[in-house]
Amino acid sequence: MVLLASLAFNWSAAAQAQTDPLPSWNDGQARRSIIDFVDRVTRRGGPDFVDPALRIATFDNDGTLWAEQPFYFQLLFAIDRVKALAPQHPEWKDREPFASLIKGDMKAALAVGEKALVEVLAVSHTGITTEEFEKVAGDWLATARHPTTKQPFTSMTYKPMLELLAHLRANDFKTFIVSGGGVEFMRVFAEKTYGIPPEQVVGSMGKQKLEFRDGRPVIVKLPEVDFVDDGPGKPVGIQKFIGRRPIAAFGNSDGDLQMLQWTCSAPGQRLCLYVHHTDAEREWAYDRTSSIGKLDKGLDEAISKGWTVVNMKTDWKQIFPFETKPPR
Amino acid sequence: MVLLASLAFNWSAAAQAQTDPLPSWNDGQARRSIIDFVDRVTRRGGPDFVDPALRIATFDNDGTLWAEQPFYFQLLFAIDRVKALAPQHPEWKDREPFASLIKGDMKAALAVGEKALVEVLAVSHTGITTEEFEKVAGDWLATARHPTTKQPFTSMTYKPMLELLAHLRANDFKTFIVSGGGVEFMRVFAEKTYGIPPEQVVGSMGKQKLEFRDGRPVIVKLPEVDFVDDGPGKPVGIQKFIGRRPIAAFGNSDGDLQMLQWTCSAPGQRLCLYVHHTDAEREWAYDRTSSIGKLDKGLDEAISKGWTVVNMKTDWKQIFPFETKPPR
DSSP states (O other): OHHHHHHHHHHHHHHHHOOOOTBBSSSSSSHHHHHHHHHHHHHTTTTTTGGGGOOOOEEOOOOTTOOOOOOOOOHHHHHHHHHHHHGGGGGGGGGGGGGHHHOOOOHHHHHHEEEEEEEHHHHHHHBHHHHHHHHHHHHHHHHOOTTTTTTOOOOOOOOHHHHHHHHHHHHHHHHEEEEEEEEHHHHHHHHHHHHHGGGGGGEEEEEEEEEEEEEEEEEEEEEEEEEEOSTTHHHHHHHHHHHHHOOEEEEGGGHHHHHHHHHHHHSOOEEEEEEEEEEOTTSOOOOTTTTSSOOOOHHHHHHTTTTTTEEEEHHSEEEEEEEOSSSO | OHHHHHHHHHHHHHHHHOSSSSSSSSHHHHHHHHHHHHHHHHOTTTTOOOOOOEEEEEEOOTTTTBBBOSSSSHHHHHHHHHHGGGOOOOGGGSSSTHHHHHHTOOOHHHHOOOOHHHHHHHHHHHBBBBBHHHHHHHHHHHHHTTTTTOOOOGOOBHHHHHHHHHHHHTOEEEEEEEEEEEHHHHHHHHHHHHHHOOOGEEEEEEEEEEEEEEEEEEEEEEEEEEEEEEEHHHHHHHHIOOSSSOOOOEEGGGGGGHHHHHHSSSSSEEEEEEEEEOOOOSSSBTTTOOOOSSSSSHHHHHHHTTTEEHHHHHHHOOTTTTOOOOOO
């Protein structure tokens, strides 16, 4: 009997360990709110059951699924692209912010202001076909390294969030990215990195035009902005591209606030979650006064509405997949 | 032996009949091109195998999945909506095209020209929230009847095309609508009618705006046009909303030509198919000179490129699901 009980105990513990869907999450309120929400909406016959077709979950990307420091990774791509294109543009040597970027002086380049950055994004992202852009962005992602970790950018994802994506999909959720980042930049890596196919990536975009070259159709990326998928643009982007209100939404900044409001203001079980960057040692610590990923109003609203706030420092055993040091 | 052979024969015939994925299609070139294409791209290890993630199929809606005569059904919805709203707009009595529409004089209303129709679409589709619009369009679809068949509009779908959608999905294709119709109008019925969820419906759309009413977020449909998903807009719509080039595309008019060109100009196995409206008795017969669903350049290109052209009269045993008369 003792032997049997002991065997049963071990078996059960092993089964639990084997099937833990969120192994990088410490036990705590954040983890429990996720597990509890998924249990409720998938419990057939239960009061909170949600039809699988309606299990839409939307994720911000920068700062929510992968890091965003010291600058948005797409901006680092744009800068590398400016450098690569510089030989064809001798006039950039005397024009800001190009001159500073080519010299590697980010501080001076950023001092030129937002309008100049829009120009950097335009010259680095447009004037080529969608197929050419895919190749350029794919090549960059395959070779570029993060300035401080020296890791590929696609390794700078959050392991606990990858587990969360997988847990939702294992429970018949359809997972979407809804991000201020450029949609075509994200689509290059989202499928391989997150398991999110291109058609489930919503992002900011420029206008595009169909052209025929030697009788073959191509789509050319134009420098005009078409849609900015940030702040109040996120619920609109969800409506335009998905056409269904999410029942779960995940973000890390004030730019995600309206998406969370749109998600959690509807009746029924809802999960709204903010990732709070609190770990200066393993990642970065920033919130209310940051120029990137500012989380101020969103944090207040999360607290007042009882949304889930992930404390990266205490809630996550491991942050990046490449980390080898033991959890604190 | 004779008995056994006979049994074997019957069994095989029965099995074939049971599993025929396209029972409403007569045997012919059109049917064979579909079966053959699906066989090739799904044959694991074969030279034409396509990874399931890349099996994207895009369908026009009006005239391809459901009928579009005597007028686009969405226009009939708009007209009914104008009539319903008329009591709140006494000024419409003296203003065209509203005055004629309210009197039921379609001919006079259409004579006012395209600009007037855009106004009809604006007053019937905008100025309300997306949730209100869903209800209005859903109520109309549930109660309105087609002027000649007296059937609900969602019964005016083509049975052979419903079978085709199901056959593709059974072979791990992801099926999308890519139509000039309004995206939010189509999303109201596409899931129930075609098995295509809202997030896989691409269409024309107006601008939208997030507003807060009593602290609750709503999305308001604005009268400005945002995107026209027709002609050269279709490949752009595919790129923006799906982000992946289809390997199969289905249309019925010149407005679908660029979508078919975009699909079939890429290397690898591709299926481009035009539905040709040739059956004046069971449906309608129209092509090169029709004001609705004009198929002229597209037909020439289909013939020159060897795309599949469905002759509705000879290729389809049954057209609408509600038809009870035996196939000719």
